[in-house]
Amino acid sequence: ALTIGIVGLPNVGKSTMFNALTKNNVLAANYPFATIEPNVGVVPLPDARLTRLAEIFGSERILPATVSFVDIAGIVRGASEGEGLGNKFLANIREADAICQVVRAFEDGDVVHVDGKVSPQSDIETIHTELILADLQTLEKAVARLEKESRIKKESKPLLDNALAAQKVLEAGTTLYAGGSAAGVDLAMARDLGLLTTKPFIYVFNLDEDQLADADLHASLRSLVAPADAVFLNAKLEMDLMEMSPEDAQEMLEGFGATESGLNQLARTGFHTLGLQTYLTAGPKESRAWTIRQGWTAPQAAGVIHTDFEKGFIKAEVVSFTDLDEQGSMAAVKAAGKARLEGKDYVMADGDVVEFRFAL
Ligand code: GDP
Secondary structure, eight states: OOEEEEEOOTTSSHHHHHHHHHTHHHHHTTSSSOOOOTTEEEEEOOOHHHHHHHHHHTOSEEEOOEEEEEEOOOOOTTGGGTOTTHHHHHHHHHHOSEEEEEEEOOOOTTSOOTTSSOOHHHHHHHHHHHHHHHHHHHHHHHHHHHHHHHHHOTTHHHHHHHHHHHHHHHHTTOOHHHHTGGGTOOHHHHHHTTOGGGSOEEEEEEOOGGGTTOHHHHHHHHHHHTTSEEEEEOHHHHHHHHTSOHHHHHHHHHHTTOSSOHHHHHHHHHHHHTTEEEEEEEOSSEEEEEEEETTOBHHHHHHHHOHHHHHTEEEEEEEEHHHHHHHOSHHHHHHTTOOEEEOTTOBOOTTEEEEEEEOO
């Protein structure tokens, strides 16, 4: 499964947020998938459509899609020099599919900031700098190798040019995710060289409770990280919310001028940043969301349920959730002529409720 690595300077609230995230593991333990590692938080992707499907089909249970977060402890200034935790840290980031930086915005005289003052901008720059330095080291070796190779093989020339273009972006202090494409860097090619800053970034701003509804502050923090996504939450509050009933949690959130918990926002943002989407299946046993990549075809989507479904794919019977919701039953949707039979070239759309036909 794709994972999002959580990074951040010490004392910004990573552990607090991660503890809130892993509270879900108890819940997730009922899900039909493999064991959950202690440093992995599996967060269900909130999806109200599943509740409605379960009502229509009388499903016994609901299985939402999930997003996995990995706690990557140990970034400090100098991590790129590979000292102490540095190497392990970089190896862990290399394995993650996206990077989520927790940034401290809350003020609390009792919680020491490593640099002596709270500054979201300089925290972000510190981590960027470490990752950029690590990438520049990787590139130094790659460029030397590609220069030799391209003298013999002309196929290596584009790889070399791309590596040199990436180097320029990084030398200007910009991550490849933020500045690579605009500078003509092929990010997929750069990713193959193991460059960390090609990964998508998400920023979580850990705020004071009274900053949760401060739209001006959010806008100014957002502008620090654009075009990457930003999530605003209070890590301590998220911990408390996990211990409440959904109703009490909702009431508490509304009291702070928020509509949805920060962890829910983080799950949705993470899912989107990873380039994922879901399709739905429903029946008396379960209503379920299945995770696919954006742009996948019906047979590829079927393969997520079972590889045999992909191999033996014949047709997909598809209805849109909106039609099903309106009509109230599968029979009514069919009677209204709104059920479609789709073939192997069909590209899945968000909100498709599907039944696959296949031959074994
Ligand atoms: P980490 O080093 O990034 O993992 O940070 P921790 O989660 O251990 O938090 C460091 C300290 O900050 C702890 O004492 C937390 O209780 C406190 N803390 C975490 N989040 C918040 C927050 O949102 N507001 C305030 N005031 N304190 C927080």
